[in-house]
Amino acid sequence: MSKPKQIFPDSDTKRWLSKEAEVWRYVPLRTLLLYLDGSLFIPSVGKLRAADPFEGAFYEEIAWFNDAFAKRYGNDAAKIDEWILKDLCSDSERHDFEINKQQGSLLVEILRKHYLAWIRRTRFAWCWFHSYRESAAMWNIYGKQGVAVKSNVGKIASMLEGTGRDFIFGKMTYVDYATGVSTEFSPENPADYQLLLRPFFLKRMEYESEKEVRFVTADSDSANLGGILLKNLNPQDWISAIRLWPKLTCREEHSIRKTIQHFMPQVECSKSELLTGPDEPVDFNDTLDEDRGDLKETTWKEVQDGIPVALKDV
Numbered sequence: 001m002s003k004p005k006q007i008f009p010d011s012d013t014k015r016w017l018s019k020e021a022e023v024w025r026y027v028p029l030r031t032l033l034l035y036l037d038g039s040l041f042i043p044s045v046g047k048l049r050a051a052d053p054f055e056g057a058f059y060e061e062i063a064w065f066n067d068a069f070a071k072r073y074g075n076d077a078a079k080i081d082e083w084i085l086k087d088l089c090s091d092s093e094r095h096d097f098e099i100n101k102q103q104g105s106l107l108v109e110i111l112r113k114h115y116l117a118w119i120r121r122t123r124f125a126w127c128w129f130h131s132y133r134e135s136a137a138m139w140n141i142y143g144k145q146g147v148a149v150k151s152n153v154g155k156i157a158s159m160l161e162g163t164g165r166d167f168i169f170g171k172m173t174y175v176d177y178a179t180g181v182s183t184e185f186s187p188e189n190p191a192d193y194q195l196l197l198r199p200f201f202l203k204r205m206e207y208e209s210e211k212e213v214r215f216v217t218a219d220s221d222s223a224n225l226g227g228i229l230l231k232n233l234n235p236q237d238w239i240s241a242i243r244l245w246p247k248l249t250c251r252e253e254h255s256i257r258k259t260i261q262h263f264m265p266q267v268e269c270s271k272s273e274l275l276t277g278p279d280e281p282v283d284f285n286d287t288l289d290e291d292r293g294d295l296k297e298t299t300w301k302e303v304q305d306g307i308p309v310a311l312k313d314v
Contacts, residue, residue, distance in 0.1 A: 004157040004215065007170035007201065012191050015171045019154030022240075023128035023213055024135070026143030029256070032242070035149065035235050036263040042217070043227040045200045046120040048127075052207070056120040056200050058112065059175045064187045066108050068196035069115070081111055088114040116199065118221075123200055124228050126215040128156075130171065134243060134274045137209060143245060147256075148272065150241040153213070159238040160215060163230055169215040172201055174208040241268040246275040 008015040034040060049055040058065055070077050085094060093110055100106050129138050134148060153169070160167045173185045173195060185192050185202065195201050200216060219228050242264075244256055253271045260269050 004167035
């Protein structure tokens with residue numbers, strides 16, 4: 001069993017994560033039910049690319065990629081090049097390569113394109129929002145009609161260790177793609193050099209408000225499935241608290257909390273008050289309907305509401 005490894009050292013005080021670092025996932029109810037059943041789905045980086053076309057892309061000059069590739073794979077680099085050319089490239093690309101062998105830059109471009117495409121198919125990222133409190137923006141973008149699941153880095157790492165898979169994790173580094181300039185990322189920084197072949201830990205500056213933390217693993221190409229499904233995971237081992245969509249009615253809140261408590265009777269579960277202002281009117285009809293449901297049904301059956309009986313015949 002391999003313990004998940006953090007990609008940044010504790011000397012990198014800005015990006016290193018303590019075990020107590022709080023994280024959140026804003027998900028629809030169907031995803032929560034999957035968690036409560038002991039399962040979780042981790043999408044491929046390629047699937048995440050559907051929402052952000054720059055996901056898993058390379059953000060620096062090709063020379064940096066070439067250098068990082070050679071240093072990372074050492075004596076195996078030539079074998080990997082040969083495998084990419086044989087198994088991933090098209091016939092036309094192989095033909096172009098044969099007649100343009102002297103153009104080294106062309107070869108590197110072909111290899112980089114297929115290497116990154118393969119990485120996006122075989123790397124799977126579980127994404128979290130890093131904060132010690134809820135986020136109105138995250139509720140509106142990802143959590144509408146759903147829930148916010150709270151945990152911390154230590155609990156998640158311990159749970160993932162039990163899967164028998166190798167995981168790495170860390171904060172996302174945000175890059176200004178338009179200018180190529182970033183105060184957070186430099187290929188000459190030893191801590192950033194590793195990201196050259198791990199672009200799934202890089203994202204455009206436009207997403208920096210998400211303060212994302214990712215747990216990433218590798219597996220075979222699951223393009224048809226778009227991710228991997230992990231099972232037999234006890235939700236009580238990693239879920240610290242659950243917040244419900246703040247716009248739920250009283251009846252909806254009651255039903256969802258009852259379901260959650262069936263699976264996790266000890267978990268802290270409550271409706272979020274983040275988007276509910278102090279002057280927001282109370283829906284008394286909703287409260288009364290919940291209390292008077294049986295009475296309304298009896299009135300209907302006993303024909304005491306003045307509605308013609310014929311209209312009530314199914």
